Amino acid sequence: MSGPLLKVDNLRVSFPSPDGPTEVVKGVSFAMGRERLGIVGESGSGKSLTGRAILRLIRPPGRVTADRIAFDGTELTGLSGRKMRAIRGARISMVMQDPKFSLNPVMTMGDQIAEALTVHGARMSRAKLRSRVLEMLEKVRINDPERVMQMYPHEVSGGMGQRVMIAMMLIPEPDLLIADEPTSALDVSVEAQVMDLINDLIVQNGMGLILISHDLDLVARYCDHVLVMNAGEVVESFDAVNMAAAQHPYTKGLLAAAPRMNETREFLPVLDRSAWEGT
Numbered sequence: 001m002s003g004p005l006l007k008v009d010n011l012r013v014s015f016p017s018p019d020g021p022t023e024v025v026k027g028v029s030f031a032m033g034r035e036r037l038g039i040v041g042e043s044g045s046g047k048s049l050t051g052r053a054i055l056r057l058i059r060p061p062g063r064v065t066a067d068r069i070a071f072d073g074t075e076l077t078g079l080s081g082r083k084m085r086a087i088r089g090a091r092i093s094m095v096m097q098d099p100k101f102s103l104n105p106v107m108t109m110g111d112q113i114a115e116a117l118t119v120h121g122a123r124m125s126r127a128k129l130r131s132r133v134l135e136m137l138e139k140v141r142i143n144d145p146e147r148v149m150q151m152y153p154h155e156v157s158g159g160m161g162q163r164v165m166i167a168m169m170l171i172p173e174p175d176l177l178i179a180d181e182p183t184s185a186l187d188v189s190v191e192a193q194v195m196d197l198i199n200d201l202i203v204q205n206g207m208g209l210i211l212i213s214h215d216l217d218l219v220a221r222y223c224d225h226v227l228v229m230n231a232g233e234v235v236e237s238f239d240a241v242n243m244a245a246a247q248h249p250y251t252k253g254l255l256a257a258a259p260r261m262n263e264t265r266e267f268l269p270v271l272d273r274s275a276w277e278g279t
């Protein structure tokens, strides 16, 4: 592959307000290969909107503009809805932090993973489909995949639900995963397991990862390169190994204030089903 996997130039997101449009993402630019890029910043800094805007998952009246969003040589701005849907899910998957897009409560885990594969038109026999789903559950280190396939979302723990979602995201073999706070609902011990799993799968499959988090420690541990956002802008970027040399006062503040978040969180961040199904 030549050229970057993803190149974003001057990405802007705005919403209407009584005083006219308010810009909340203010000209974000970056380029990445098949590497692990972290986007870090405090709540409201525009991290999630940046991820969603790349996938055109921002609904009106939100407005997105960019000079360029090039994915593997294809310009995504101005792409038809149909072509964009073909890219979402199949080539770029996203785990959303927003809990309202949950696993389908009335569908077994096995059927949901199978659907993630067939929704883009993959045709295969039921037996083949079943073996792919089992194989994927094993990859995400679920011990008893035959049993878990038959289970419904309410029957599994948060950590297991997250593994099933990772299986769903990765079964179409995308080139890029955008993970928006993928572990923020999990205990710290399970968080490390799930992050290690995401990391192993990304590295094994030679994929790109955009990891979105408010946690600079986490991002530095699992990413090659870090972008720091503040108030809609990228204020600093550095290789994770050089984090200690971060210059920007805002980043220094984040570094100083980096206690691990371990208060109880209410929501399980879940897969945005529209990432497969389109909007």
Ligand SMILES: Nc1ncnc2c1ncn2[C@@H]1O[C@H](COP(=O)(O)OP(=O)(O)OP(=O)(O)O)[C@@H](O)[C@H]1O
Binding pocket: 015, 024, 041, 042, 043, 044, 045, 046, 047, 048, 049, 050, 062, 097, 214
């Ligand atoms: N639909 C919307 N209408 C108006 N403003 C919005 C909308 N969605 C987000 N915003 C605003 O845009 C800003 C950035 O939001 P975003 O969700 O990207 O933040 P974030 O960095 O992901 O924060 P968090 O860490 O809390 O998830 C916030 O100030 C938010 O209030």
Ligand SMILES: [Mg+2]
Binding pocket: 047, 048, 049, 097, 180
């Ligand atoms: Mg967010």
